[in-house]
Amino acid sequence: MKRILLVLCLVLIPTLVWAAPFLASDPSTYPIAEVEIQQTVGGVTTTIVGTYIVEGTNAKLLDLAGKTNGSYRFQARWRVAGGLWSDLSLPFDVVKPGAPGNTRIVP
Numbered sequence: 731m732k733r734i735l736l737v738l739c740l741v742l743i744p745t746l747v748w749a750a751p752f753l754a755s756d757p758s759t760y761p762i763a764e765v766e767i768q769q770t771v772g773g774v775t776t777t778i779v780g781t782y783i784v785e786g787t788n789a790k791l792l793d794l795a796g797k798t799n800g801s802y803r804f805q806a807r808w809r810v811a812g813g814l815w816s817d818l819s820l821p822f823d824v825v826k827p828g829a830p831g832n833t834r835i836v837p
Contacts, residue, residue, distance in 0.1 A: 750795035753804055754788040755819065762808045767792050768818065770803040799828040 753767065767778045783790045791806055802825070805818040 750793050752790040753792040753794055754790050755806060756787065757784045757789040758808050761811050763811045764809050765791050766807050766809065768805045771800055797826055799826050801825050
C-alpha cells in the first residue's frame with residue numbers, strides 16, 4: 731500500500747506543480763462543437779478556433795504557457811452543434827511579465 735501511495739505521489743505531484751496556466755471559463759450548458767478565441771496583442775487581433783477540455787468546474791480554452799511576454803486581451807465564444815455562435819465574452823486583459831532582471835543578494 732505504501733508503494734502504491736508513493737508511486738501516485740511521484741506521478742501526480744509533478745503534474746500539479748508543472749501544470750500550465752490556461753485561459754478558462756465556466757463550462758457551457760449546451761453541447762459545444764468548438765470555441766473561438768480572439769487574441770489581441772499590440773492592437774492586432776488574431777482568431778484561434780479549437781476545442782476545449784472540461785476539468786471540474788472549468789472549461790480550459792487555451793494553453794497560455796507558450797505565449798510570449800506582453801499584454802494580451804482575450805475574448806471567447808462558443809459554437810453549438812447547429813452552427814450558431816454565441817456572443818463574445820467580456821474582454822479579459824492579462825499581462826505575461828518577463829523574467830526578473832539580474833538576481834543578487836544585498837545587505
